[in-house]
Amino acid sequence: MERKSIILRILENDKGGKIVLSSLAVVVFVVAFCNLFIPESSIFHISTFTVTILGKYLAFALLALALDLVWGYLGILSLGHGAFFALGGYAFAMYLMRQIGNRGVYGNAELPDFMVFMNLKELPWFWLGFDNPLFAILMVMMVPAILAFVFGWFAFRSRVTGVYLSIITQALTYALMLAFFRNDMGFGGNNGLTDFKDILGFDLSADTTRVALLIITFFALVFGYLVCRFIINSKLGRVVISIRDAESRVRFLGYKVEQYKLFIFVVSAVLAGIAGALYVPQVAIINPNIFSPLFSIELVIWVAIGGRGTLYGAIIGAIVVSLASTYFTSALPEVWLYALGGLFVVVTLYLPMGIVGLISKIKMKKA
Amino acid sequence: MNILKIILLNLLIFSFSYSSTFEELSSKLSDNSFKVKEDVVSELIVNYKDEQRLEILLQNMLLGNLYFQNQSNEILFLEKENSFKSLFTNESITNANENDFSKIKINNKLRSVIKASLAKINLFANDENKRLKAAKNILENLEEQDKKILEEALKTEKTSSVKDILLESITNINAKFSTGDEQLIAISKLGSFLSAKSLETLNGLKDSSDEKVKVAVKKALNEIEFSKSIYSLIETAFFGLSQGSVLLLAAIGLAITFGVMKVINMAHGELIMIGAYTTYTIQQLMPNLIEYSVIIAIPAAFIISGLVGIAIERLVIRHLYGRPLETLLATFGISLILQQVVRTIFSPLNQEVKTPSWMSGALEINGALSLTYNRLYVVIFAFVVFFAILYVMKKTSLGLKVRAVSQNRPIARAMGIQSSKIDAITFGIGSGIAGVAGVALSQLTNVGPNLGQAYIVDSFMVVVFGGVGNLWGTLIASFTLGEINKFIEPLAGAILAKVIILVFIILFIQKRPRGLFPQKGRDAQD
Numbered sequence: 001m002e003r004k005s006i007i008l009r010i011l012e013n014d015k016g017g018k019i020v021l022s023s024l025a026v027v028v029f030v031v032a033f034c035n036l037f038i039p040e041s042s043i044f045h046i047s048t049f050t051v052t053i054l055g056k057y058l059a060f061a062l063l064a065l066a067l068d069l070v071w072g073y074l075g076i077l078s079l080g081h082g083a084f085f086a087l088g089g090y091a092f093a094m095y096l097m098r099q100i101g102n103r104g105v106y107g108n109a110e111l112p113d114f115m116v117f118m119n120l121k122e123l124p125w126f127w128l129g130f131d132n133p134l135f136a137i138l139m140v141m142m143v144p145a146i147l148a149f150v151f152g153w154f155a156f157r158s159r160v161t162g163v164y165l166s167i168i169t170q171a172l173t174y175a176l177m178l179a180f181f182r183n184d185m186g187f188g189g190n191n192g193l194t195d196f197k198d199i200l201g202f203d204l205s206a207d208t209t210r211v212a213l214l215i216i217t218f219f220a221l222v223f224g225y226l227v228c229r230f231i232i233n234s235k236l237g238r239v240v241i242s243i244r245d246a247e248s249r250v251r252f253l254g255y256k257v258e259q260y261k262l263f264i265f266v267v268s269a270v271l272a273g274i275a276g277a278l279y280v281p282q283v284a285i286i287n288p289n290i291f292s293p294l295f296s297i298e299l300v301i302w303v304a305i306g307g308r309g310t311l312y313g314a315i316i317g318a319i320v321v322s323l324a325s326t327y328f329t330s331a332l333p334e335v336w337l338y339a340l341g342g343l344f345v346v347v348t349l350y351l352p353m354g355i356v357g358l359i360s361k362i363k364m365k366k367a
Numbered sequence: 368m369n370i371l372k373i374i375l376l377n378l379l380i381f382s383f384s385y386s387s388t389f390e391e392l393s394s395k396l397s398d399n400s401f402k403v404k405e406d407v408v409s410e411l412i413v414n415y416k417d418e419q420r421l422e423i424l425l426q427n428m429l430l431g432n433l434y435f436q437n438q439s440n441e442i443l444f445l446e447k448e449n450s451f452k453s454l455f456t457n458e459s460i461t462n463a464n465e466n467d468f469s470k471i472k473i474n475n476k477l478r479s480v481i482k483a484s485l486a487k488i489n490l491f492a493n494d495e496n497k498r499l500k501a502a503k504n505i506l507e508n509l510e511e512q513d514k515k516i517l518e519e520a521l522k523t524e525k526t527s528s529v530k531d532i533l534l535e536s537i538t539n540i541n542a543k544f545s546t547g548d549e550q551l552i553a554i555s556k557l558g559s560f561l562s563a564k565s566l567e568t569l570n571g572l573k574d575s576s577d578e579k580v581k582v583a584v585k586k587a588l589n590e591i592e593f594s595k596s597i598y599s600l601i602e603t604a605f606f607g608l609s610q611g612s613v614l615l616l617a618a619i620g621l622a623i624t625f626g627v628m629k630v631i632n633m634a635h636g637e638l639i640m641i642g643a644y645t646t647y648t649i650q651q652l653m654p655n656l657i658e659y660s661v662i663i664a665i666p667a668a669f670i671i672s673g674l675v676g677i678a679i680e681r682l683v684i685r686h687l688y689g690r691p692l693e694t695l696l697a698t699f700g701i702s703l704i705l706q707q708v709v710r711t712i713f714s715p716l717n718q719e720v721k722t723p724s725w726m727s728g729a730l731e732i733n734g735a736l737s738l739t740y741n742r743l744y745v746v747i748f749a750f751v752v753f754f755a756i757l758y759v760m761k762k763t764s765l766g767l768k769v770r771a772v773s774q775n776r777p778i779a780r781a782m783g784i785q786s787s788k789i790d791a792i793t794f795g796i797g798s799g800i801a802g803v804a805g806v807a808l809s810q811l812t813n814v815g816p817n818l819g820q821a822y823i824v825d826s827f828m829v830v831v832f833g834g835v836g837n838l839w840g841t842l843i844a845s846f847t848l849g850e851i852n853k854f855i856e857p858l859a860g861a862i863l864a865k866v867i868i869l870v871f872i873i874l875f876i877q878k879r880p881r882g883l884f885p886q887k888g889r890d891a892q893d
Contacts, residue, residue, distance in 0.1 A: 157877070159880060160876055167827050171869045172869075178869075182860075182862050337704070338704055341700040341703030344696050
């Protein structure tokens, strides 16, 4: 009861968040139910493919949430959030790789296939410990956190702001992409990590595992939302918002702006890392393309379309754009890049507050 | 009367024997004696060095393709099967009866005489290129007896490039065939030559039984290695220069749009791509003018990319001034659209852009160092573009207006400058330069829809590293990054080199957020 009241208190005055989260809860429940309990012959059965796709969207939504925290509330446009997502994904994929054991093509119990292929004799040091799921989960959060801390510590301390910060975050993810494309890095080069068999002893291809992953992702999203909302509603959140609006003034008032920025940036990176870790088992592959600047900038447009600075807008944006992307890339692949490019232009020119802003505008007119 | 006739006839014969024509002299080759033929060849060389037919004659004689007509002793050479061509009348005789002609036979001694003569002809030719070719040819197929001709040629040779090769040839012969001190001196001299031939000679002498020779060879080899490493250093520096000029070309347009106007144009790379595709289109439209296509493409690309840039500015960016992050997103959307347009019009695949012949090949400086012409021209071109832009920005009234608007828009407007027109023109110039960069890049890399993406991060790095709003900073930053990249590459590999550079710049910006050459004073405020 106590816990529930905290959640309710966090969501107080957050009508949009309540609506989005509860409708998502309904969708997730219906999809899970229709997949598991309605026989395949029935028209109400929902395929496992749909379950996986929905899980992927929810992981993206969590990523968008993380970006909205830094962009919408701290005013930092990160063009490199894909890097944190990918690092979390790689950390968890390493655990999944170790779970394959001797079921790989080469049947080597000690080494993943690509290492056998590269004639490695023993596991590189940075792969040690990843057969332990708890260690892997810790790394999913620690690796992005450490990168964000080091990067942010340098960047914020020397007061790199605005466009410069955006460009160096882009350079960061670009550099990581180039590095991960190298075979000698020990992360599978351009093929990435794939061919996972099971997770925590459960078969990854089983329907129940997929549904469980979907539900876990949903709860991670809710958890992430609550954390972000809690931070924003707190006293710390107010300082953060004022940093966005008038950085020098906050600094003159005696607040250590760098520390606030760093804290939010690291929290956001951890959330992005968790999103990546949830993404990997569902799509069953991770490769360096996730590091590409294109992906990072695409997720910026999710947030922009949903409406930045609202948190739930980021969730809406991520799901809507991903849905459109899935539809177009299979139905009209030629049109998708025109549409995506057009979205960037139209949203920035005519919808500065995104879908959420549009809805509230319409409401205002009606009232 | 009779006496007069005899005298006249004698006079005639007399004069003939002293100055017989090329035809008469060469007819004597029909003689069976090798000794006579040898004399004839030597005489021909002395009297008809500049006669073009002599070279043809000797070459065919060497190959055994020289014949004479049995009755008239007319000299002919075998053009192709059953077809002779007369050296005297230049007429071809097809379907000839082989019995009418006899082959002019040669022996080994005669062969070497002919060879020497051929080399002699060319070594003493008036055409400089011919001499160079002959000298190179001799160096390739060195023989001991060549030494005499080489020394003779050296006496009269004036062109230094030919002289060097002659000297090298003589030194090689001395190193190989001489003995004693002369050989040792020659070996130590070989150390200063860099050709593969000298290296071959030295390597051949490495296992000599003579200790002194061995020591000298070792020393010479070390010397060659040392100068080779220096030349490879120069070569790397040149590659860095070339890489730097590519960066400069890609970044200079950005330095204007981003540096002067403070507009983040993520579609800048695509404007470069449009320039490259303009070159491709021009080559497709005018297949007969490949030689000039690049020259035509430069203004064309400037105009097309410039117009696209102006369209972007008028339609989108104009509405987003003062909102840099939004501009970034909107122009990124435009870049996606432009890429897709190119994919739709052309194809998603890379297109082949031809290189004009004057841009292919390489400038050979010596045996160890050669610079490719396309890179050389791009380096020059980058400087030309840079100084042209610098001139426009610093010395013209347009440049003055651009700088005025970028420094203080309201005051500039108060002075009667139409700021929105200047914005459009500035953006057009920046975009046009991007198009011109595309023309240059089309000669160096693959032309495809992703061409621009590869350069956008790099060009931003250059501009930020150099200091926003500072063209000189952009110049220095381009070449610094180009050189660092090329010098790290052999140590770390191409990809890691790039990563190292990016990390370096990220760290650098932490230290100096405003780049190498920050703007000072009040303008520098955001």
